[in-house]
Amino acid sequence: MWYYRSPTIVFGEDSLSFLNSVKSRRCLIVSDRNLEKAGIVDNIKELLPEDCRTMIFSSIDQEPTFSQMTSAMDSIMKFKPDHIVAVGGGSVIDTAKVILFRYARPDLDFYDLTPLEYLGIKEAAKLIAIPTTSGTGSECSWAAVVSDEREKRKNELASSEILPDYAILDPAVVTGLPRKQTVSTAVDAMTHAIEAYVSTWRNFYSDALAEKALELITGNIAEVLHDPGDIQARNSVHIGASMAGSSFSNSQIGLAHALGHALGAIFKVPHGTSVGLFLPAVVEFNSTVVHDRYDRLNSIFPESMRDKTLAGSLRKIFATMGQPVHISDAGISKDSYNAAKPSLEKLAMESTGLVANPRESESADIHMLLEEVMG
Amino acid sequence: MPVFPSNDWVNSFVEEINRNRKYEDTAKDWEGDFNFVVEKDQKFHETVYIYLDLYHGKCRRGGLYAAGEAPKAAFYYSGPYQNWVRLINGEFDPLKAVLVGKFKLKGSMMKIMRYTAAAKELVRTANLVDTQFE
Numbered sequence: 001m002w003y004y005r006s007p008t009i010v011f012g013e014d015s016l017s018f019l020n021s022v023k024s025r026r027c028l029i030v031s032d033r034n035l036e037k038a039g040i041v042d043n044i045k046e047l048l049p050e051d052c053r054t055m056i057f058s059s060i061d062q063e064p065t066f067s068q069m070t071s072a073m074d075s076i077m078k079f080k081p082d083h084i085v086a087v088g089g090g091s092v093i094d095t096a097k098v099i100l101f102r103y104a105r106p107d108l109d110f111y112d113l114t115p116l117e118y119l120g121i122k123e124a125a126k127l128i129a130i131p132t133t134s135g136t137g138s139e140c141s142w143a144a145v146v147s148d149e150r151e152k153r154k155n156e157l158a159s160s161e162i163l164p165d166y167a168i169l170d171p172a173v174v175t176g177l178p179r180k181q182t183v184s185t186a187v188d189a190m191t192h193a194i195e196a197y198v199s200t201w202r203n204f205y206s207d208a209l210a211e212k213a214l215e216l217i218t219g220n221i222a223e224v225l226h227d228p229g230d231i232q233a234r235n236s237v238h239i240g241a242s243m244a245g246s247s248f249s250n251s252q253i254g255l256a257h258a259l260g261h262a263l264g265a266i267f268k269v270p271h272g273t274s275v276g277l278f279l280p281a282v283v284e285f286n287s288t289v290v291h292d293r294y295d296r297l298n299s300i301f302p303e304s305m306r307d308k309t310l311a312g313s314l315r316k317i318f319a320t321m322g323q324p325v326h327i328s329d330a331g332i333s334k335d336s337y338n339a340a341k342p343s344l345e346k347l348a349m350e351s352t353g354l355v356a357n358p359r360e361s362e363s364a365d366i367h368m369l370l371e372e373v374m375g
Numbered sequence: 376m377p378v379f380p381s382n383d384w385v386n387s388f389v390e391e392i393n394r395n396r397k398y399e400d401t402a403k404d405w406e407g408d409f410n411f412v413v414e415k416d417q418k419f420h421e422t423v424y425i426y427l428d429l430y431h432g433k434c435r436r437g438g439l440y441a442a443g444e445a446p447k448a449a450f451y452y453s454g455p456y457q458n459w460v461r462l463i464n465g466e467f468d469p470l471k472a473v474l475v476g477k478f479k480l481k482g483s484m485m486k487i488m489r490y491t492a493a494a495k496e497l498v499r500t501a502n503l504v505d506t507q508f509e
Contacts, residue, residue, distance in 0.1 A: 001475045003475070111484045111485035115474055201468070349400075352488065352491050354491070354492040355495055362396075363400050
């Protein structure tokens with residue numbers, strides 16, 4: 001027994017116009033300062049029905065903590081939104097999920113956001129996610145990553161009740177995405193698809209989504225990087241990233257995420273960059289138990305990018321994209337990395353990413369993988 | 376071959392936990408006790424508790440108790456007898472079984488979320504006991 005969960009997905013050009021049909025009287029728009037400055041939040045406001053009152057919360061930093069995410073709760077409780085629209089990258093969408101949780105259940109602490117109990121969140125407000133990056137998959141997932149600055153840790157909180165009701169995938173909002181973020185988020189999406197495809201919790205739905213996601217991303221990312229304004233290529237990568245998100249959300253992430261979250265928590269490396277850094281090494285590590293499935297994924301890569309093994313193909317495509325495969329390429333010195341290794345190992349061992357990774361991993365394996373990316 | 380659940384079975388289970396290197400590795404910092412609650416159902420007519428005192432990757436003490444007599448524990452993993460049979464036979468993933476409502480897990484979520492691999496390995500160790508069912 002298992003579930004396939006997904007928001008209603010509105011996709012393609014002009015899909016933002018869906019907002020006009022939303023039955024909302026009081027809408028909280030969650031975004032970040034840059035998108036607000038760029039006028040995207042104003043666009044969203046204009047697209048909502050005329051009689052809909054709005055409140056904007058945009059004080060969100062990269063990798064926000066629980067206290068930052070919930071810093072406007074008093075005003076939000078007074079405003080009483082019936083809809084929450086999240087416009088932004090993964091941090092923004094995750095913040096909207098945490099706000100929804102806190103709005104519905106102010107009596108609970110953040111660790112009470114768990115898939116193990118019914119929380120009664122869904123009745124409080126509808127959640128609409130509009131991703132402005134193509135990678136995190138947060139619009140299709142029931143997880144939220146919450147940073148803990150004091151403990152230098154990224155917590156992976158989850159509940160099916162924070163899965164967005166709608167995900168709007170409009171390629172127009174990603175055409176202006178800078179190259180660095182385009183690369184980092186695409187690598188994140190590829191990692192989602194590959195880890196979901198070999199997860200011990202995989203299933204027919206997650207498999208189908210992972211295969212198509214990888215085809216759309218690897219087949220179009222070169223064109224997106226060559227011509228960022230190519231709306232068809234952007235649309236393909238955007239939808240592929242969302243499919244990858246849905247794939248991992250209905251199976252599980254794996255060891256590259258366990259290691260990537262640890263690295264990101266300590267060195268503030270962008271999420272996609274940090275998980276991608278470990279992905280080829282993790283693929284090689286897992287190959288002893290899932291090489292058939294990796295071969296299948298490798299066959300999906302465009303011929304020009306395909307190597308003999310999936311790990312080889314990943315290194316090849318990452319090289320063309322500018323994704324680092326060694327820590328020095330990610331701006332981390334060997335000395336500081338070596339000093340942080342015990343903490344990295346501990347954080348990775350405590351990650352939920354270990355739970356459904358296809359190959360069992362012990363501290364010694366984590367240690368070996370941390371060594372692998374030293375370069 | 377010990378019958379599940381019985382004192383003999385709990386003793387074998389404790390031995391398996393203390394032999395399990397993977398559990399020791401993932402739970403090396405863990406401090407906290409567990410009650411595995413085998414709830415009565417159509418096949419098994421009395422709820423019993425399997426108490427485990429777990430400390431730094433080892434089980435210091437284990438015992439079988441009737442409902443109401445078990446020591447209080449920081450964590451409770453509960454399910455009906457027939458689901459325990461399927462779990463011990465390896466038909467259920469211990470965590471997925473909670474997510475689909477076959478088992479319930481109670482205790483500090485803050486703590487358990489950092490030890491999901493250890494918790495999974497602990498429950499999975501029950502697979503390693505050569506078990507006879509009533």
